[in-house]
Amino acid sequence: MPGPLAGMPPGFDPYKTLQVDPEADPDVIQAAYRRLAQKFHPDRAAGDEAAARMIAINAAWEILGDPKRRAALDRQRAAAEQAARTASAGRPGSSSPDRHPAGPTGSGAGPARTSGWGPEAPGSPGASTRGAPRPPDTVSPDWTSGRSTSGGGYDPSTMRSPDGHGAAGPPPGNPSGSVLNFGRFAGWSLDEVARVDVEYLEWLDRAPIGRQYRDELDPLLRRLGRRRSVRPGEREPRRGLFRR
Numbered sequence: 001m002p003g004p005l006a007g008m009p010p011g012f013d014p015y016k017t018l019q020v021d022p023e024a025d026p027d028v029i030q031a032a033y034r035r036l037a038q039k040f041h042p043d044r045a046a047g048d049e050a051a052a053r054m055i056a057i058n059a060a061w062e063i064l065g066d067p068k069r070r071a072a073l074d075r076q077r078a079a080a081e082q083a084a085r086t087a088s089a090g091r092p093g094s095s096s097p098d099r100h101p102a103g104p105t106g107s108g109a110g111p112a113r114t115s116g117w118g119p120e121a122p123g124s125p126g127a128s129t130r131g132a133p134r135p136p137d138t139v140s141p142d143w144t145s146g147r148s149t150s151g152g153g154y155d156p157s158t159m160r161s162p163d164g165h166g167a168a169g170p171p172p173g174n175p176s177g178s179v180l181n182f183g184r185f186a187g188w189s190l191d192e193v194a195r196v197d198v199e200y201l202e203w204l205d206r207a208p209i210g211r212q213y214r215d216e217l218d219p220l221l222r223r224l225g226r227r228r229s230v231r232p233g234e235r236e237p238r239r240g241l242f243r244r
Contacts, residue, residue: 004073014060078164
C-alpha cells in the first residue's frame with residue numbers, strides 16, 4: 001500500500017506547507033488551508049512560483065484534510081524520528097536523554113520521580129515524565145482562566161512531539177474530565193494525563209489550543225501541587241499573571 005506521501009517530491013512536509021503545528025486541530029488546519037488558498041489562488045497571485053505554491057497547498061490539504069491519511073502520515077513521521085533517535089543513540093559518545101519513558105508506552109516502571117510532594121513513581125498523581133523538583137507556580141488570588149495566551153507556543157524539545165499523534169497509546173482507564181482529540185495523548189481524559197505527565201497539562205494550560213480546557217486544568221494543577229494562590233500578606237510573584 002502506498003504511503004501518505006506517495007507521489008510527493010522528497011522532503012515534502014504537509015504541516016510546513018500549511019504552516020501549522022503537527023498538534024493542530026482539524027479546524028485550525030482547515031482555516032490555514034483556506035487562508036493560503038485565497039492568498040495564492042491564480043485569480044490573486046500570478047506567476048510560476050505562486051502556481052507551484054498552490055499545487056503544494058492543495059496536496060498538503062488532501063493529506064491533512066483526510067483523517068486516515070493524516071493518521072498514516074503521523075505514524076510515518078513518528079517511525080522516522082524514532083529511527084533517527086535510535087541511530088543517534090547508537091553512535092559513540094551519544095546518550096539517550098530518556099531511557100525510562102513514563103506512562104503506558106514505557107517498557108518498564110522507570111525510576112521514581114520527585115515533585116513538590118516527594119518521591120513518586122511514574123503514573124502516580126503529580127508524576128512527571130521529565131520532572132525536576134520545583135516549587136508550584138504562584139498566581140494572584142484574583143486568578144481566572146481568561147489568561148493571556150502570549151508565550152504559549154509548542155516546544156517540541158520539551159513536549160515530546162516527535163512521539164507523534166496518539167503515541168502515548170491507549171488510555172489507562174477510569175477517565176475523568178474532557179477527552180483530548182489531538183497530540184500524543186489523543187483519546188485520554190485530562191485526569192488520565194495528569195497521572196502520568198503533569199508537565200503536558202502545564203503546557204496545555206499555556207497554549208492557545210488548550211484554552212477550552214482551562215477551567216478544568218486549574219483545579220487539576222492545584223490538586224497536583226503545581227499551582228497555588230498568593231497567601232495573605234505574601235508578595236505576589238514578579239512575573240505576574242501574564243508570564244512567558
